[in-house]
Amino acid sequence: MAEAIEVLSAAAALPFPLDERTEIDEGKRLQHRYLDLRRPRMQANLVNRSKVVATMRRTMDQLGFLEVETPTLIASTPEGARDFLVPSRLSPGEFYALPQSPQLFKQLLMIAGVERYYQVARCYRDEDFRADRQIEFTQLDFEGAFWGQEDVLAVLEQVMVAVVGEVRGVQLETPFRRLSYAEAMARYGTDKPDVRFAMELVNLDTVLAATGFTAFAGVLDDGGSVGGINAGALGLSRSGLDAQVERAKVLGAKGLVWMVVEPDGSLRSPVAKFLDETELVALATALRATPGDHLLLVADRPRVVATVLGQLRLDHGRPEGHDDLCPLFVTDFPVFEVEEDGSLVPAHHPFSAPVSVEAMRDTPETALAQAYDLVLNGVELGSGSVRIHDPQVQAAVFEVLGIDAETAQRRFGWFLEALRYGTPPHAGFAIGIDRLVSVLQDEPNIRQVMPFPKTQTGADPLTGSPSPVDPGQLDELGISIRSMVGSSEPAGE
RNA sequence: GGGGGCGUGGUGAAGUCUGGAGUUCACGCCGGCCUGUCAAGCCGGAGGUCGCGGGUUCAAAUCCCGUCGCUCCCGCCA
Numbered sequence: 001m002a003e004a005i006e007v008l009s010a011a012a013a014l015p016f017p018l019d020e021r022t023e024i025d026e027g028k029r030l031q032h033r034y035l036d037l038r039r040p041r042m043q044a045n046l047v048n049r050s051k052v053v054a055t056m057r058r059t060m061d062q063l064g065f066l067e068v069e070t071p072t073l074i075a076s077t078p079e080g081a082r083d084f085l086v087p088s089r090l091s092p093g094e095f096y097a098l099p100q101s102p103q104l105f106k107q108l109l110m111i112a113g114v115e116r117y118y119q120v121a122r123c124y125r126d127e128d129f130r131a132d133r134q135i136e137f138t139q140l141d142f143e144g145a146f147w148g149q150e151d152v153l154a155v156l157e158q159v160m161v162a163v164v165g166e167v168r169g170v171q172l173e174t175p176f177r178r179l180s181y182a183e184a185m186a187r188y189g190t191d192k193p194d195v196r197f198a199m200e201l202v203n204l205d206t207v208l209a210a211t212g213f214t215a216f217a218g219v220l221d222d223g224g225s226v227g228g229i230n231a232g233a234l235g236l237s238r239s240g241l242d243a244q245v246e247r248a249k250v251l252g253a254k255g256l257v258w259m260v261v262e263p264d265g266s267l268r269s270p271v272a273k274f275l276d277e278t279e280l281v282a283l284a285t286a287l288r289a290t291p292g293d294h295l296l297l298v299a300d301r302p303r304v305v306a307t308v309l310g311q312l313r314l315d316h317g318r319p320e321g322h323d324d325l326c327p328l329f330v331t332d333f334p335v336f337e338v339e340e341d342g343s344l345v346p347a348h349h350p351f352s353a354p355v356s357v358e359a360m361r362d363t364p365e366t367a368l369a370q371a372y373d374l375v376l377n378g379v380e381l382g383s384g385s386v387r388i389h390d391p392q393v394q395a396a397v398f399e400v401l402g403i404d405a406e407t408a409q410r411r412f413g414w415f416l417e418a419l420r421y422g423t424p425p426h427a428g429f430a431i432g433i434d435r436l437v438s439v440l441q442d443e444p445n446i447r448q449v450m451p452f453p454k455t456q457t458g459a460d461p462l463t464g465s466p467s468p469v470d471p472g473q474l475d476e477l478g479i480s481i482r483s484m485v486g487s488s489e490p491a492g493e
Numbered sequence: 494g495g496g497g498g499c500g501u502g503g504u505g506a507a508g509u510c511u512g513g514a515g516u517u518c519a520c521g522c523c524g525g526c527c528u529g530u531c532a533a534g535c536c537g538g539a540g541g542u543c544g545c546g547g548g549u550u551c552a553a554a555u556c557c558c559g560u561c562g563c564u565c566c567c568g569c570c571a
Contacts, residue, residue: 016505017505025499026563027564081570100570127570130570350571
């Protein structure tokens with residue numbers, strides 16, 4: 001029983017309630033983040049994030065990894081994402097870049113004889129925000145010498161088992177499920193499938209090979225594909241079904257065919273009259289249709305069919321155990337991705353080893369890389385690869401990627417030289433800690449598990465960053481600001 | 494770069510479609526009362542540039558245009 005109370009520090013009326021019942025405007029929360037963080041849910045996020053990182057460090061330490069810090073003021077390597085630049089006072093007109101990842105430094109550490117490296121590393125990428133993306137974020141970065149893919153995946157499993165055991169108190173089953181990139185795309189329409197539920201994509205090309213329905217036949221004749229999913233008994237009205245068509249169009253399809261399975265097993269659909277009985281039966285069989293089910297069909301280029309059905313699958317699919325964690329390795333990524341216009345763009349950074357340099361050169365559209373992702377409940381937690389350790393292979397890969405020798409030498413010459421001094425074969429990975437914690441905490445966006453995140457426009461309402469600086473500071477750096485008002489494009493360019 | 498949603502006392506929402514007095518609900522705040530409380534209860538009160546600017550109209554929170562902020566998505570994220 002208290003005998004007296006003394007107020008050590010009075011509190012002014014709070015700008016918003018700290019209970020969990022009301023959702024406060026994000027800008028206001030960030031403006032008073034120190035209050036927002038008092039909320040029990042945010043406290044829990046802080047605590048479990050700390051536990052995740054502590055468990056990672058403990059596990060990596062136990063596995064014999066050496067934690068090594070790498071610089072955050074580095075040379076710009078203008079590949080991949082946009083760099084953040086930091087002007088140099090000592091070399092006016094020149095800039096450091098903030099690292100997009102410690103990639104090249106950890107490879108240098110392999111060369112340096114650090115056989116097992118890890119780091120909880122802050123990374124910076126000047127790209128647009130998403131619910132799962134911030135311009136600065138944190139990764140568990142690791143690399144091992146004399147390693148191949150299996151060594152990396154084994155460590156990933158140990159780290160994930162330890163982290164999930166610590167934070168969720170459940171034992172993840174190992175080995176984790178695996179899918180090749182091609183299989184993931186074919187069965188789930190995405191390279192980061194949520195495998196907590198099925199509703200898999202079904203290819204209907206064979207079933208409809210001889211169809212007289214011109215919308216399907218035309219697509220198939222042009223080398224396209226028809227696919228479908230059984231979205232289950234959604235109980236949608238006619239307008240609800242038509243909304244699915246609109247949804248498919250927003251996602252990039254030219255259209256969508258819906259079918260509803262009647263109690264007698266027949267298919268009700270606006271296009272049923274264009275399909276013969278054999279085809280309808282075969283469709284129902286292929287999609288394992290039972291009365292009440294809604295079948296959604298898309299005909300288009302294979303890539304469009306996959307992505308649209310993959311998204312519709314996420315729209316309608318419901319994990320049965322919503323609290324389950326289903327980690328998944330996606331392997332055998334292609335070296336290149338095919339753009340809409342048919343051009344090829346590298347799917348990874350240029351330091352990932354292709355399965356075969358020859359295949360990469362001769363059949364680039366099907367060539368595979370020794371690259372892999374870790375996916376958790378449909379969230380891409382990170383990626384890694386077996387790296388190139390042979391300077392000649394590295395040079396060849398630069399060439400195939402369209403980076404000519406002169407450019408490669410100018411940008412990466414120092415790295416190519418380093419590779420010459422007996423580089424061990426090596427491989428590694430980076431886990432996005434923010435995304436991992438947001439999944440573990442069942443948070444809808446990454447800001448909930450970052451103590452001081454930025455808004456979608458890259459601002460911090462609390463401290464007012466980014467902000468103008470004194471002219472004197474700019475003078476020291478040899479920088480003058482050109483007015484950006486009224487023109488997003490610099491004049492004369 | 495593009496598309497969608499949101500912006501209304503300190504907070505969250507309704508009102509906006511279909512223009513008609515800053516109206517309403519809950520929380521908070523201030524004052525009073527009551528109290529075996531645990532989302533306390535009762536009574537009273539204060540608190541507003543309906544994000545901002547312009548337009549249409551007799552009249553705008555409401556319709557139109559622009560702009561800012563927050564957010565979701567496409568592009569982008571090697």
